[in-house]
Amino acid sequence: MLRASVVERFAIAVAATLLALFLGSVVVAAAGYDAVEFVSSLAYGAFGSSSNVAFTLRQSTMLVLAGVAVAVAFRAGVFNIGVQGQFVVGGFATAVTVLFLAPMLPEGAVGGVLLVGLGTLAAILSGGAYAALPGLMKAYADANEVITTIMLNFIASGVVFFLVDRYLRPAGASAPNTETFPEYVSLPSVVFDSPSFSVVGLGVALATVLVVYVVMARTGFGYDLVTSGHQEPAAAYSGVDPKRNVVATMTFSGMVAGLAGAMFTVMILGYYSDPSTFPRFGFDAIAVSLLAANNPLGVVPAGILFGGLDAGGQYIGFTLDVPPELVDGVVGLVVLFVATPELFRMAARRTGLGGDSR
Amino acid sequence: MSVADYAARNRLRIGAGAVALVALALLAALFDLPVADLLTVGTAERALRAATPIALAAIGGLYAEKSGVFNIGLEGFMIFGALTAAAGAWISAGSESVGQADLWLGIVVAVAVCTLLTLLFAVLTIRYEADQIVAGLAVWFVGLGFGPFTATVLWGGVSSPTLPNIDNVTVPVLAEIPVVGPILFDASPLVLFTVLLAVAAWVVLYRTKWGYWVQAAGENPEALDTAGVDVNRVRYAAVVFSGALAGLGGAVLAIGIGSGFTGTGVTMVDGRGWIAIVAYLFGNYNPLGAFGASLLFGATDMLQVQFQTVGISLPGSIVGLFPYVAVLVVLNLVGYTRVPSAVGEPYDTEE
Numbered sequence: 001m002l003r004a005s006v007v008e009r010f011a012i013a014v015a016a017t018l019l020a021l022f023l024g025s026v027v028v029a030a031a032g033y034d035a036v037e038f039v040s041s042l043a044y045g046a047f048g049s050s051s052n053v054a055f056t057l058r059q060s061t062m063l064v065l066a067g068v069a070v071a072v073a074f075r076a077g078v079f080n081i082g083v084q085g086q087f088v089v090g091g092f093a094t095a096v097t098v099l100f101l102a103p104m105l106p107e108g109a110v111g112g113v114l115l116v117g118l119g120t121l122a123a124i125l126s127g128g129a130y131a132a133l134p135g136l137m138k139a140y141a142d143a144n145e146v147i148t149t150i151m152l153n154f155i156a157s158g159v160v161f162f163l164v165d166r167y168l169r170p171a172g173a174s175a176p177n178t179e180t181f182p183e184y185v186s187l188p189s190v191v192f193d194s195p196s197f198s199v200v201g202l203g204v205a206l207a208t209v210l211v212v213y214v215v216m217a218r219t220g221f222g223y224d225l226v227t228s229g230h231q232e233p234a235a236a237y238s239g240v241d242p243k244r245n246v247v248a249t250m251t252f253s254g255m256v257a258g259l260a261g262a263m264f265t266v267m268i269l270g271y272y273s274d275p276s277t278f279p280r281f282g283f284d285a286i287a288v289s290l291l292a293a294n295n296p297l298g299v300v301p302a303g304i305l306f307g308g309l310d311a312g313g314q315y316i317g318f319t320l321d322v323p324p325e326l327v328d329g330v331v332g333l334v335v336l337f338v339a340t341p342e343l344f345r346m347a348a349r350r351t352g353l354g355g356d357s358r
Numbered sequence: 359m360s361v362a363d364y365a366a367r368n369r370l371r372i373g374a375g376a377v378a379l380v381a382l383a384l385l386a387a388l389f390d391l392p393v394a395d396l397l398t399v400g401t402a403e404r405a406l407r408a409a410t411p412i413a414l415a416a417i418g419g420l421y422a423e424k425s426g427v428f429n430i431g432l433e434g435f436m437i438f439g440a441l442t443a444a445a446g447a448w449i450s451a452g453s454e455s456v457g458q459a460d461l462w463l464g465i466v467v468a469v470a471v472c473t474l475l476t477l478l479f480a481v482l483t484i485r486y487e488a489d490q491i492v493a494g495l496a497v498w499f500v501g502l503g504f505g506p507f508t509a510t511v512l513w514g515g516v517s518s519p520t521l522p523n524i525d526n527v528t529v530p531v532l533a534e535i536p537v538v539g540p541i542l543f544d545a546s547p548l549v550l551f552t553v554l555l556a557v558a559a560w561v562v563l564y565r566t567k568w569g570y571w572v573q574a575a576g577e578n579p580e581a582l583d584t585a586g587v588d589v590n591r592v593r594y595a596a597v598v599f600s601g602a603l604a605g606l607g608g609a610v611l612a613i614g615i616g617s618g619f620t621g622t623g624v625t626m627v628d629g630r631g632w633i634a635i636v637a638y639l640f641g642n643y644n645p646l647g648a649f650g651a652s653l654l655f656g657a658t659d660m661l662q663v664q665f666q667t668v669g670i671s672l673p674g675s676i677v678g679l680f681p682y683v684a685v686l687v688v689l690n691l692v693g694y695t696r697v698p699s700a701v702g703e704p705y706d707t708e709e
Contacts, residue, residue: 027504031511079491143689144639146430146491150632151682154624158679166673276623283499290492323510325621329503336496340488 009293012344016291016337017305024330033322045315046308051194052315058197058268059279060307064205065260066285067292067299068212073253074294075216077229078246082134082149083257084282085156088275089130090123090258091265092160095272097122098181098265099168112184119185120262127258128251130156135250139243145250153282157275164272178272187267201267206300208256213296215252225249257282280328284310287331290338306331401657401664403541407615409649409656410552411436411607415634416641416648417559418603424563424643425596426576426589426700427483430494432604433631435472437501439608440627441508443468444518444619456521461613468609469602476601480594487704498631506621516621524548524614548614552649555603559645572596576698579705589705604631629682636685640692651688658684 021039029035046056066083073080097119105111134152137143165176187198216222228235228245236242260281265272288306292298313327337343415432422429447456447464479497482488506516513519527550529543542550563569574582575592582589608627612619620626633655640654641647658680665672 027507031508081495137686137690141690143686146495147632147636148686148689150629151685154629154682155679155686158675158682162673162675165675280502283502286495287499323507323516325503325505325507325510325516327503329500329507332496332499332501332503335499336482336488336493339492339496340482340486342486342488343482346486 006293008341008345011348012338012341013291013293013302015344015347016334019337020330020333023333024326027329028322028326031322033320037320038316038322041316041320042309042312045312045319050192052311054192054194054197055314056304056308056311057192057199057202058194058307059310060304061197061202061205061267062260062264062279062281063285063288063306063310064299064303065208065263066257066281067288067303068205068209068296069253069256069260070282070285070289071292071294071296071299072212072216072225072256073249074289075229076225076245076249077232078135078138078249078253079146080131080134080149080250080253080257081146081286082131082152082282083253083260083285084280085149085153086127086131086254086257087261087264087282088153088156088160088278090127090261091269092163092261092272092275093122093126093258094119094262094265095168095178095181098185099178102182102185107182108184112182112186115181115185116187116266119266120259123258123262123265124255125258127261128255131250131254131257132247135247138250139246161274161276164274168272176274180271181266185266186270196268198267201263204259204263205303208259209296209300212256216296221248225252279310284328284331287335287338290335399537399540401660402537403545404660404663405653405657406541406549407546407656408659409652410546410549410614411611412630412634412637412655413552413556413649413652414607414610415600415604415631416637416652417556417645418600418607419635420600420638420641420643420645420648421559421563421572421596422600423638423701424576424698425572425593426579426698426703426705427480427593427597428490428494428701429476429479429597429600429604430491430635431479431497431631432494432600432634433627433629434494434497434499434501435476435601435604436608436611436627436631436634437498437505437625438475439468439472439605440612440616440625441505441608441619441621442471442605443609444521444612445508445512447521447613448512448518458522458525461522461524464613465606465609468605468612472605472608473598473602476598476605477594479601480597484590484593484597484704490702502624505619505625509619509621518612518618518620521613521618523617546614548610552610556645556649563645573698575705576700579700583705583707589707593705604634607631607634633681633685636688640688642692642696643698655681655684 025035025038028038045052047053066087069083069086070080098115101115101118102111105114130152134145134148137148138145161176164178168178169176170179187200190199192199216226224235224240224245225248228240228242232242235245264278264281284306288299288302291305292302309327309330313324316322317324415436419429419432443464445464446467447460450460450463451457479493483490483493509516509518524546526545527547532543533539535543542553563572571582571587571592575589575596579589582592607630611627611630616626634652637651637655638648640651641649661680662674662677665677
């Protein structure tokens with residue numbers, strides 16, 4: 001999508017992040033806060049203590065999963081801005097499955113494994129199905145997927161809120177939350193003693209990255225997907241149906257987004273709630289994927305970087321009274337700069353760092 | 359393009375609209391809906407007010423895309439417009455209560471700030487050839503972050519305190535006309551302005567030299583260049599115009615018809631910038647068509663109120679989704695229309 005070599009991409013990613021952080025600090029200083037304290041607290045909040053590291057890895061797990069979902073589609077030349085919606089729908093499917101099946105299955109470890117497994121399966125299927133919708137709309141009605149996926153985000157959030165609020169809220173409860181899952185429906189805590197992070201979750205995310213990478217790089221399906229993203233005429237000439245390919249791409253991307261929803265529900269929440277209050281992992285994932293040049297393997301370091309930013313930002317939110325929304329703005333700036341490789345090529349030429357290979 | 363031409367070229371679109379109207383009428387008959395109570399002067403007035411911010415952003419976005427730059431950041435610029443309008447009015451009022459003059463100053467501030475921000479966006483997309491879709495999304499994310507951030511710095515929370523609305527103006531004599539009078543001539547001056555702007559935008563685009571430049575910059579930039587007009591300068595003007603109007607749309611949302619800036623969730627702009635893009639696509643890049651489509655979305659936006667007044671009980675959270683569903687239906691009916699051929703391509707003079 002953006003013309004650049006691997007080394008150039010890496011340099012641009014680093015420069016974009018640093019520039020965005022610098023601008024963020026300028027805004028912090030302009031708003032009357034201490035910028036040095038801001039940056040040092042950001043670092044401390046991300047890596048300063050064992051529980052902070054656990055929080056960073058928790059956010060990274062979500063961002064890696066959602067980032068891979070975005071990357072799959074972007075690689076194939078389709079903009080899936082709807083990862084947030086597919087993530088919400090997937091998580092909801094997990095919650096419904098767990099709450100509905102829990103009374104029928106044995107309690108304890110066996111039931112827990114079964115429930116987590118079935119809940120995750122439900123999330124993958126429903127996330128894929130929800131993403132297939134904009135794929136079908138793009139393929140057969142020529143509807144711009146950027147706009148349809150954003151509309152479907154709003155719709156997913158509204159409908160899931162309605163269902164949770166109307167049908168799944170326990171009688172007498174004031175908040176629009178479902179019942180809490182049984183104790184045994186959770187991921188085991190290994191290494192970190194955190195109620196909302198498990199190394200198993202991170203492992204699932206990394207395994208997903210590997211699976212996606214292998215599918216994209218080593219299978220016929222992945223080959224068709226990437227060629228039609230880069231060279232649609234060539235792909236069509238070699239017998240790839242571009243319409244079916246768009247639908248398949250979106251479905252694949254949505255399945256990964258659904259898996260992210262399952263992880264969020266089981267590992268972090270342990271119940272389900274109003275989606276408009278959820279973190280916007282699906283949007284931050286766009287930044288993660290762009291920073292990684294839409295390469296599934298590159299999503300891991302990019303996801304960890306953004307996980308750190310996110311964790312540091314929230315730490316700042318409750319220690320410095322600098323509003324945590326600032327970090328969302330910084331993420332937006334990173335996206336803006338990553339979209340502008342020419343700006344950095346120009347800067348590199350001016351400063352004599354090279355970059356004249358255009 | 360005259361109205362008759364427009365009708366001739368858009369048979370499918372107009373046909374689809376007619377089919378939708380018939381389907382609605384059948385539904386109304388089937389479920390015995392009190393149609394007369396739903397279609398009142400109040401309905402039209404509310405639909406028009408709700409359509410104003412969408413129409414402003416749509417007309418601006420249309421000019422940008424006609425000139426060859428897809429400004430997909432409209433939603434973000436609307437957030438900045440809403441925030442700066444509320445902030446401008448509130449700061450200008452100081453310790454006193456916010457008056458009409460403060461509100462107008464807020465609107466001016468919003469347009470000025472959004473003009474500057476869009477200039478930056480234009481430099482990145484035109485001069486530095488940024489990917490227009492990604493850069494536009496970035497504008498949205500930046501708005502979602504810095505909007506509530508600035509609100510928290512100013513007001514200690516993600517939303518502003520309640521602000522008053524702009525007073526209605528009553529045009530003497532004209533306001534006495536039945537139906538049209540109370541809707542158009544006893545209304546917010548911003549509504550009136552938007553109607554005039556839609557007409558002016560149509561005249562400029564199809565009847566003046568500048569309008570032809572804008573169209574040529576998007577359709578055939580080489581020809582425009584050969585004719586000695588600076589393509590990128592035309593594009594800068596169109597993009598900055600789109601941002602200024604989106605900012606005005608956001609301002610209208612915050613202090614023309616709303617009661618301040620709300621920074622929770624996806625802010626109170628709540629997808630209207632995206633709906634604006636669909637509005638001008640549905641209007642086939644015609645300012646008057648875009649205005650009509652905005653009215654359609656304004657009306658669906660106000661369904662909640664209508665349903666309540668006539669006593670139809672549908673949960674608010676579901677009725678609130680109608681505009682988004684309408685966008686999907688419209689997009690699937692009209693597809694992506696005919697995009698100006700040079701949209702998304704940076705233009706370099708070959709020298």
